[in-house]
Amino acid sequence: MGHALIDLINQCDDQHFNRAYFDEQLNTLFATKTYWVTENSSTQYQENKEWDQWAFFTASKPISKYETVRENFICFYSNESKPAALESGQFSCQDRDFGNIVGALYFELELDPGHTENFHFLLGVLPKTKFEQQKETILQKYNNPEQIKHALKEVSQYWQHFFSHTQVKSPDQEFNTFMNYWTPYQAKVAFDVGRVASFYYWGIARGYGFRDTAQDTIAITIAHPEKAKERIKLLARQMFKDGQVYHHFYGDGQGETTEHCDDPVWFILAVTNYIKETSDFDILNHKEKFVDTQDAFTIYDHLLAVIQFIENNLGKHGLPLFGPGDWNDTIDYIGGKEGGESVWGAMFYITFLKELNELLKYLNKNEEITRTEKLIDLLTQNVDKYCWDGEWYLRAFGDNRNKIGSKSCESGKIFLNTQTWAVLAQLPDQQRLKKALASVKSELDSDQGPKICAPAFRQINPKIGLITRCVAGKKENAAVFCHPTTWLIQAECLLGNGNQAYYYYKKLLPSKIPSSLYKTEPYVYPQYITSDEHPTASHSWQTGTAAWMYRVIYDYFLGVRPTYDGLLIDPVIPAEWREVEVRRKFRGVEYFIKINNPRGLQRGVKSVKIDNQLIEGNLIAEIKGKTSLQIEVFME
Ligand code: IFM
Numbered sequence: 001m002g003h004a005l006i007d008l009i010n011q012c013d014d015q016h017f018n019r020a021y022f023d024e025q026l027n028t029l030f031a032t033k034t035y036w037v038t039e040n041s042s043t044q045y046q047e048n049k050e051w052d053q054w055a056f057f058t059a060s061k062p063i064s065k066y067e068t069v070r071e072n073f074i075c076f077y078s079n080e081s082k083p084a085a086l087e088s089g090q091f092s093c094q095d096r097d098f099g100n101i102v103g104a105l106y107f108e109l110e111l112d113p114g115h116t117e118n119f120h121f122l123l124g125v126l127p128k129t130k131f132e133q134q135k136e137t138i139l140q141k142y143n144n145p146e147q148i149k150h151a152l153k154e155v156s157q158y159w160q161h162f163f164s165h166t167q168v169k170s171p172d173q174e175f176n177t178f179m180n181y182w183t184p185y186q187a188k189v190a191f192d193v194g195r196v197a198s199f200y201y202w203g204i205a206r207g208y209g210f211r212d213t214a215q216d217t218i219a220i221t222i223a224h225p226e227k228a229k230e231r232i233k234l235l236a237r238q239m240f241k242d243g244q245v246y247h248h249f250y251g252d253g254q255g256e257t258t259e260h261c262d263d264p265v266w267f268i269l270a271v272t273n274y275i276k277e278t279s280d281f282d283i284l285n286h287k288e289k290f291v292d293t294q295d296a297f298t299i300y301d302h303l304l305a306v307i308q309f310i311e312n313n314l315g316k317h318g319l320p321l322f323g324p325g326d327w328n329d330t331i332d333y334i335g336g337k338e339g340g341e342s343v344w345g346a347m348f349y350i351t352f353l354k355e356l357n358e359l360l361k362y363l364n365k366n367e368e369i370t371r372t373e374k375l376i377d378l379l380t381q382n383v384d385k386y387c388w389d390g391e392w393y394l395r396a397f398g399d400n401r402n403k404i405g406s407k408s409c410e411s412g413k414i415f416l417n418t419q420t421w422a423v424l425a426q427l428p429d430q431q432r433l434k435k436a437l438a439s440v441k442s443e444l445d446s447d448q449g450p451k452i453c454a455p456a457f458r459q460i461n462p463k464i465g466l467i468t469r470c471v472a473g474k475k476e477n478a479a480v481f482c483h484p485t486t487w488l489i490q491a492e493c494l495l496g497n498g499n500q501a502y503y504y505y506k507k508l509l510p511s512k513i514p515s516s517l518y519k520t521e522p523y524v525y526p527q528y529i530t531s532d533e534h535p536t537a538s539h540s541w542q543t544g545t546a547a548w549m550y551r552v553i554y555d556y557f558l559g560v561r562p563t564y565d566g567l568l569i570d571p572v573i574p575a576e577w578r579e580v581e582v583r584r585k586f587r588g589v590e591y592f593i594k595i596n597n598p599r600g601l602q603r604g605v606k607s608v609k610i611d612n613q614l615i616e617g618n619l620i621a622e623i624k625g626k627t628s629l630q631i632e633v634f635m636e
Contacts (some may be wrong), residue, residue: 001055001101001112002026007233007282017050020068020103021095026139028058029066029103031360032128053125056135060119060143065091065106073104101200103526146331162188165223166554167583171576174295178243179553182444182510182523186546188221191227207250208237211327212544214266219547220279222585228274229283235267236288243309243363244578246291255291259323261345264309265334268352269305272359279587303356307371310349312590317397319380320345326357327417327425334398343405346379347421353379362564380427389431392439395453397521398463411457412467414443416450416484423491437491441500446532449480449507450488456533480529486548493556493572498602501557507547509571560584560593566621567591569608569633575600587622593631605634 006014017035019391022028034050067073067085072092075084076271083104086092090557091106103123111117122142141147168179194208214235217228223227227507230492238246238255245264246255275281287296290305315321322340325331327348334340358371395415405415419436427433446453457464457470470477492501506512511522512531520526525545555561559571560582567586578600582593605618609632 001031001033001189005499012456015099020101022066027269028056028062028139031055052128054124054128054131057140058122059105059199063105063107065093067091067104068096068101070100070102073102081295081515162223164374165585168558169581179351181303182297183546183550186191186524190591191216191220192547200446207248209248210245214270215544216547217270217552223272225278232270232274233288236299239290239305240292240300241290242304260325261313261323261342262319262348265349265352266412267306268356272355276564295480312377315339315341315388317341318378319343320349329385330467331465333462334396334464336399343396344417344421347425349426350379351378392420392436408510412453416440416444416454420491423494448529448531451478451531452476452481452484452486454478473531475528479531480535482525482528482545483543486552496572496603498573499575540583558582566619569605569618571595572603573599574600589626590628591631595633601635605633606633606636
């Protein structure tokens with residue numbers, strides 16, 4: 001009966017609005033609260049609201065005692081691992097309309113040796129508006145073992161359906177388990193409940209992050225494109241006419257602008273990824289208001305606003321103005337008043353301007369094609385001219401054009417993101433790209449995985465910001481940050497290095513890292529893994545890693561990639577894999593793909609057969625009237 005925001009702001013007061021009672025006839029404990037807060041800021045103003053739900057808790061056995069007061073159940077000076085009431089058997093059996101409400105049910109059960117007995121508990125919520133009419137029927141419905149089994153089966157079917165959209169059978173059983181279940185599962189959970197530190201939907205304090213939300217959509221486009229579409233609309237409503245967006249928001253009408261240099265551009269990822277999956281070009285005509293307009297504008301107009309944002313956000317070197325962060329939130333004071341510039345930002349802009357350009361070409365939008373190409377050329381030239389440090393790409397420019405991520409720096413000499421995104425942006429100098437990834441291996445790889453930067457900052461530098469105040473080896477300050485490792489895997493794939501991509505994939509597998517270090521569920525990617533620059537470990541679930549890992553592995557490693565024209569087959573796999581099978585649902589058709597690699601190559605499709613017919617090239621265009629297709633792929 002807690003509430004994340006109220007617990008932080010006014011927990012003792014909240015206790016005056018909690019209510020719990022036991023309904024003997026229904027054998028059920030009910031509880032609710034008559035106080036509710038949705039405004040994020042702390043204010044004197046009280047919302048005139050109560051919680052709109054009743055919680056219920058029951059069991060399939062007659063309950064002989066119950067407890068509603070947490071202090072009675074656990075007792076002072078004890079905790080949840082050792083509730084005092086379990087030892088004393090004392091349950092107060094009193095209804096309460098005050099205090100820290102707890103729901104504890106008690107019944108006795110005698111089991112003869114060797115005997116078993118099945119029973120169930122039921123915990124749920126009912127909307128207040130339907131409470132009186134529905135409470136009895138709902139409780140009755142589930143007071144039946146068959147119904148419980150059925151409900152469980154429905155949950156299982158739901159997940160089986162979700163997982164059935166992408167399946168892989170490779171020689172590596174662990175890889176299969178992660179890519180068939182755990183990684184898409186984590187990605188979907190992140191999409192559904194947000195990547196937040198609390199268990200509360202959308203979290204508190206920061207609500208939805210614009211960039212995180214845009215990236216989360218890629219996890220869901222394959223199985224639930226309609227959900228991705230809703231999120232795209234929601235994101236569109238967080239954008240201003242000039243392309244700026246709320247950095248974070250709480251639903252419609254509340255948010256904060258910060259001028260991070262990357263936020264709006266992630267919108268291109270969400271939209272293009274969605275259209276490539278679904279071929280639903282109509283979304284571009286859908287209209288949503290900008291935050292600062294009365295009229296609604298098309299999603300296409302929102303994409304054009306992003307181009308405008310990019311045009312207006314370039315600094316001295318013609319690179320993106322950093323603002324209080326790019327993807328990396330902890331480089332937040334770079335450049336002082338003068339404003340730093342983000343080299344990663346330039347690569348990122350190039351990547352998504354190219355992505356947008358591809359869409360514009362598809363739509364024959366000549367004027368906009370010229371506009372995006374001009375920007376791509378300008379940014380590419382500037383990166384080429386100013387940002388190569390000899391063996392890798394710089395990370396940023398601070399005030400007085402100071403370099404960050406350079407050999408000449410004492411800390412943070414090299415950053416992962418500018419090496420990988422140079423490849424993702426398809427910069428033209430191939431030698432530099434190879435060198436940049438080689439430098440990642442020599443400078444950043446560690447026993448725990450590739451670090452986000454190195455060496456860690458050990459002196460506070462107010463002209464760089466938070467990253468330098470974070471302890472060394474943790475978070476953005478030289479930890480193995482999982483999210484950017486997915487881009488490293490993608491970069492290795494783009495350069496055709498299946499072995500190296502697999503090497504990084506295996507290294508980051510949650511199950512591979514010793515539990516003494518990992519500390520969290522061995523099937524969940526954390527935000528980061530403490531690197532060799534710190535003696536301890538600490539982790540969490542909140543990360544965009546799963547969504548990206550899911551897509552990078554299916555799209556670039558297994559190489560089954562949606563395009564506007566159909567499904568492209570271009571696997572980049574370890575040489576040791578001689579056979580891989582992939583099942584992929586795409587635009588209503590189920591593809592059963594078998595990749596044959598008899599000569600042990602890492603990349604190179606020689607021929608593709610569809611239902612035993614040889615086709616030209618490796619793009620499988622849509623075939624009308626089919627619900628499943630057998631695809632046989634032969635590598636050179
Ligand atoms: O990119 C951010 C993300 O939006 C929130 N968590 C940290 C990441 C890196 O700073």
